[in-house]
Amino acid sequence: MQGIVIATLIVGVIGLLIGAALVAAGKKFYVEIDEREALVRECLPGNNCGGCGRAGCDAAAAAIVKGEAGVNVCPVCDEKAIEKISAIMGVDGAETVKRRAFVRCAGTCDKTSVKCNYVGIHDCRSAVLSGLSVWQCDYGCLGFGSCVEACAFDAIHMKDGAAVVDPEKCTGCGRCAAVCPKNLIELIRSDAGTAVACSSHARGPEVKKVCAAGCIGCKLCTKQCEAEAVSVEGNLAHIDYEKCTGCGKCAEKCPAKAIVRL
């Protein structure tokens, strides 16, 4: 009986001592955390896609709270989420423009053809490094799907040898644009009406030789546009979305259908 009492006392006293030590340590080594950080983190999507240019959503939340980044730093968040974050931070909601990725190449297998047989690692960047021009066109999509692999939202897929973005799923994080070695992927306003689906700066006849869907720089589109939003630079059409009204006349007239309606 006595043994049990002694043991209980010893364990109890040790427990109390350790408890006291923990309380003291907790006070001494207390790290101040802004509670807003956790709240902001709640509003962020949590995919850790890196679209904001930071290591992940935790890092983005910390940056927002510290004021290193704006409340609209996350390209994935919709307006509601940005409003929530603004409310937490006590600032006015910054204007957000939703963006989506767009692949500026429509060179599918039926429009262009393969020039040489590439063997090796199936990755666009490896293929570019090998120096082989896999497709007839030097500018177009390689079709090995580095962007597909990079997408955290399952929003980009390979279709007939060229990448296609699913606008419903795309959040505009820009990860695919960063990995594309041909710089084909552009982030455009998600309400844009038209887009140029070609990146070739080659001259018209050369484009025609290699691809049926390429921009030949004929300038028909510039003549159609009433808002003067379309220009042709370096044998390639370019749409200025500040001016574009999304009427779609340029897409209608484009002989190669290199300008597409979205």
Next chain:
Amino acid sequence: MKVKTVLMLRKTFQGGVHPADGKEFARNEPYRTYLPKGDLVFPLNQHIGKPARPVVQKGDTVLAGQLLAEADGFVSANIVSSCSGRVKAVENRKTVAGPSVPCIVVENDGNYTLAEGVGRETDASVLTGSEILDKIKAAGIIGLGGAGFPTHVKLAPKNPQEIEYVIANGAECEPYITCDDQLMRTRAGEIVEGLKIMLRLFPNAKGVILIEENKPEAIKAMEQACAGQEKVCVRAVHTKYPQGGERSVISVVAGKHLKLGMLPADAGCVVDNVATVHAVYRAVCRSEPVMERGFTVSGDAVKSPCNLMVRIGTSFEEVLNEAGGIREGVKARKMLCGGPMMGIALASLDVPVCKNNNALTVLCTDPVAEAEKVQTACLRCGRCNQVCPLGLTPQMMAAAAEKKNYERYEKKLYGLECIACGSCTYICPAKRPLMQLFKQAKAEIMAAKRK
């Protein structure tokens, strides 16, 4: 008995492989000079460093040996015309490396009229060190073995007094290529002269000509040329790939193991290909800039494999036609600029020969496609670790590269030191594309660093 075996073993570097050398195709073919008929294309970035700056314009008339583009910056090299004619364009053209780069296109008039002063005999013994370097710079000499590093920069290290060895690298370990072999057999005396000129820049240095044992004729010719010379000698070495790598050469000749990040000059060595040494002789003694180079056309798909003296800027297509084209009844499945170990696969032959391209290899089979069919997961056998001449761990590097763990790749596994010799890929029983992984990892790490 044991002592004798040890003595018989030649000093060599660690690791390495013994691929089938394929040298039988062209090794006994003496040089033929080939003068191209078509236009010549001169890319402005044939060397490592800043691309040269064009000094001619469209429509200008140029002579063979005339300057087309001058070195722009410290690490850069001159580019001279290798034919006479008219400058047709300064535009972007495709090159061996893939992307289009600015090139000077010269319409060849077929006369090869030499510019004034080219070919003038000069007595090298009266020149000072800086005059020699100026002549080398003017001639646009770069590492002709493949790296393309400007030679006038390499020959001007910070500490010329401390250089112990100037090594003329005639190992030529890459399979199929035999142009250096032929150069040593037929121009041994000139190579020795070139080496002696280089030695004048380094007062305390000895000249060594390093040749693999599988070239007995070249060894004999060079030994004869070196007979009676005090500071120059021939060193025959074990035949093993990559014997011609700079680090392998230094470990065999100087017995020094280059630590990570060290340059050859830090180990007291200057290593130059025999073709570069020969170019130095021609530049200094005969005022001839780099207009032509030895070039091997070989492989089992070539009708008559040969060694040619080709003009810089000739298209690969013309060079292949000079070798008889593709053999009847076979299909060329793989075309490589260089040899099969380190060469670059070509999609088209409509690209020009640059100063640092030494061979065209055309094969009936595509070994990479064959390997891809039987590729499996890594077996962890560790053979790649055994053969790596730098003592790296390709197996772990590949795992890190595949996971894109570039931090580990660079800092823990020293992956940036990889010289891309391909020994690991050659030996891998699982046929993993190791070298390609490493090249990609290196490119991405370097791109991230530039940002």
